[in-house]
Amino acid sequence: MTQRLATLITGASSGIGAALAPLFAREPGRVLVLAARRTAPMEALARDLQTRFGAETVVLQSDLEQPGAAGRLLAEIAARDLSVDTLVNNAGYGLTGHFSSMDVTRVTGMMQLNMTALIELTHGVLPAMRARGSGRIMNVASIAAFQPCPNFAAYGASKAFVLSFSEALAIELEKQGITVTAVCPGSTATGFHSVAGSDRSLVARFMDTAETVANEAYKTLQAGERVVVTGLVNKPLPLASRLLPRSMLARITSRLMAPPH
Numbered sequence: 001m002t003q004r005l006a007t008l009i010t011g012a013s014s015g016i017g018a019a020l021a022p023l024f025a026r027e028p029g030r031v032l033v034l035a036a037r038r039t040a041p042m043e044a045l046a047r048d049l050q051t052r053f054g055a056e057t058v059v060l061q062s063d064l065e066q067p068g069a070a071g072r073l074l075a076e077i078a079a080r081d082l083s084v085d086t087l088v089n090n091a092g093y094g095l096t097g098h099f100s101s102m103d104v105t106r107v108t109g110m111m112q113l114n115m116t117a118l119i120e121l122t123h124g125v126l127p128a129m130r131a132r133g134s135g136r137i138m139n140v141a142s143i144a145a146f147q148p149c150p151n152f153a154a155y156g157a158s159k160a161f162v163l164s165f166s167e168a169l170a171i172e173l174e175k176q177g178i179t180v181t182a183v184c185p186g187s188t189a190t191g192f193h194s195v196a197g198s199d200r201s202l203v204a205r206f207m208d209t210a211e212t213v214a215n216e217a218y219k220t221l222q223a224g225e226r227v228v229v230t231g232l233v234n235k236p237l238p239l240a241s242r243l244l245p246r247s248m249l250a251r252i253t254s255r256l257m258a259p260p261h
């Protein structure tokens with residue numbers, strides 16, 4: 001049986017991932033695969049996408065923090081005779097606070113999700129993309145990628161990893177018909193801040209909607225561009241990160257991330 005093409009969105013149960021889903025659901029000829037731990041919101045989203053766009057959607061439960069989960073997810077997709085030609089690595093979360101007082105297993109779990117699962121999924125879909133000579137990869141990083149982030153240290157480092165990896169991979173794949181787009185959202189009104197413990201921080205006062213971020217991210221992917229910093233107020237950040245001393249940027253970020261006294 002010939003494999004059908006699929007778009008895989010991780011972290012599709014809420015926030016930016018759920019807002020990206022309708023944009024991909026409009027694309028003809030692809031099955032949409034939604035993956036996250038909570039299936040109920042994804043089932044509801046799948047029903048809505050079926051009604052609005054006639055989209056064929058598959059919901060898969062996956063805890064990408066578990067070692068080997070990315071490989072199991074790709075095996076489940078292959079078992080349905082689907083081949084991922086568009087990968088959206090969106091699942092991720094942050095942890096706010098002093099690194100020294102964090103439970104280290106929570107930190108390593110976050111790194112497993114934000115970095116290792118992203119690497120494993122990307123590596124897993126590339127052979128078929130290369131064989132076809134086409135593919136699209138969207139990796140959701142953050143504006144936290146551009147400077148050290150005290151009070152958000154490991155999270156910021158994980159997103160710097162995503163940005164650096166994506167930019168390098170985009171060059172490696174540029175002659176093979178595969179695009180890689182790193183999306184760097186600023187503060188966005190999703191479940192992110194309550195999970196990260198940053199809902200009382202200064203950054204949480206100025207938020208974009210998940211739909212605004214998703215629309216800009218999708219347009220950038222379609223244009224085949226390598227990096228987008230979403231939201232007008234965030235656009236100067238990459239330039240500022242080249243012009244200002246990193247210690248100064250780190251101190252500013254520290255204030256933005258700290259809860260009010």
Ligand SMILES: NC(=O)c1ccc[n+]([C@@H]2O[C@H](COP(=O)([O-])OP(=O)(O)OC[C@H]3O[C@@H](n4cnc5c(N)ncnc54)[C@H](OP(=O)(O)O)[C@@H]3O)[C@@H](O)[C@H]2O)c1
Pocket residue numbers: 010011012013014015016017035036037038039062063064065066090091092093094113140141142143184185186187188189190191192193195210
């Ligand atoms: N919101 C912001 O201010 C902001 C800013 C910059 C970058 N980002 C990035 O944007 C991405 C999406 O976050 P969001 O803002 O949309 O937050 P969100 O609403 O909390 O969504 C996070 C998504 O990741 C999934 N996820 C979390 N842990 C997972 C696990 N162990 N296995 C599989 N999926 C898991 C969640 O699903 P389940 O809980 O159902 O598993 C959820 O669908 C993240 O990579 C985040 O770092 C967010």
